[in-house]
Amino acid sequence: MKNAIPVYDICRLSDAPSGQKNQEFHVERFGSYVSRHPKSLHLSHGHSFYHMVLFTKGSGKHTIDFTQFTVKPGQLYCMIPGQVHSWNFSGDVDGYIINFSDNFFRSLLLRPDYLEQFIFFSGVSNDGVIQLKNSVLERVVSLFEELLSQSELVKTNGNTDILRVILLHTFLLIDETTAKVHSSAVAGSRQMLMKNFRRLIEQHYKTIRLPKEYADLLYITPNHLNALCQEMVNTTAGELIRERVLLEAKRLLINADLNISEIAYTLNFKDNSYFSRFFRKYEKISPEDFRARFVTTK
Known part of the structure; x- marks a missing residue:
């Protein structure tokens, strides 16, 4: 590549x-x-x-x-x-x-x-x-x-x-x-669990997209994982996963040598149409327009 x-x-x-x-x-x-x-x-x-x-x-x-x-x-x-x-x-x-x-x-x-x-x-x-x-x-x-x-x-x-x-x-x-001051061992354990979740996202965001699958890897329930994310970072587990996928998509989109199909394949989307719909849904702009806007602002 x-x-x-x-x-x-x-x-x-x-x-x-x-x-x-x-x-x-x-x-x-x-x-x-x-x-x-x-x-x-x-x-x-x-x-x-x-x-x-x-x-x-x-x-x-x-x-x-x-x-x-x-x-x-x-x-x-x-x-x-x-x-x-x-x-x-x-x-x-x-x-x-x-x-x-x-x-x-x-x-x-x-x-x-x-x-x-x-x-x-x-x-x-x-x-x-x-x-x-x-x-x-x-x-x-x-x-x-x-x-x-x-x-x-x-x-x-x-x-x-x-x-x-x-x-x-x-x-x-x-x-x-x-660092935030945590007054109990329970708070410290929640912080460690959140850190492990982020580490798993970094390792598997291209292939694992469902919060339930990450919850299974952490040996907790999906509800527990979502409650943890809401408490620690004020968002859902699914949003954290999507944010990482979108970040990598943006990094790849500013690579002029890659077309949209190649980016979709790299991120494990079934086709470029599905990737484009995903990107537009959460970024409110098409992958092509994001690339063009980024290039024109440089």
Whole structure:
């Protein structure tokens, strides 16, 4: 399958000389990062890595998976591999950018799913955009500055564990200031169940569309699953499944090399007519018009 949306790896975006690029981690001031990529950042693109941007100066718009956010100082963006985004800045911007691979923590942590505990790495656009309070912002900036200085030392000593430790400290600090406080173990178990449901959707959205099938995988009843979704995210289980299918449809539609039939096949619809009806029903626009509107706005 051809892919018209560029998907960047860490080495391609790094400022290090060829042969000295780290395939698992990169940290840089955002101003210099933008100046080196003046055009590519404004076009829709994806990453094969985790991506964090902290703004300390500037304004503009940032679109993540077709949801647009207003850029402000003190704002932190956290994205996971596979998300599609683009920038549209107004004037000069600055801050910090951190890119790290899915494997970056695996040699340090026993739990391969460790990052999944942080809601800002859920892959849901709204969850990954955080406006930091000034007191927290100062601490995060200090940690990012430490990452910058330590990354220079790593180039000579090769020991990246200090980068991992500082980055984990940053995650825990952000999580501490943004996570909802749950007063009981029951609330914690509901949160874990919701997280498992989202994980199952991510794994099976192309082939499993019914809430009952997900409820069976979670060993609960469909009514229990719907009540959980209403309580935790104020929507139904079926809507969460549809949102994920529609998101992938949008990502594929901005790929000019794929026709509607190919997209329908990729998403496991029985034919392109059924896919088109599904898309129009929930997006109030045809797949063809969505594609045309997206292209004309770039």
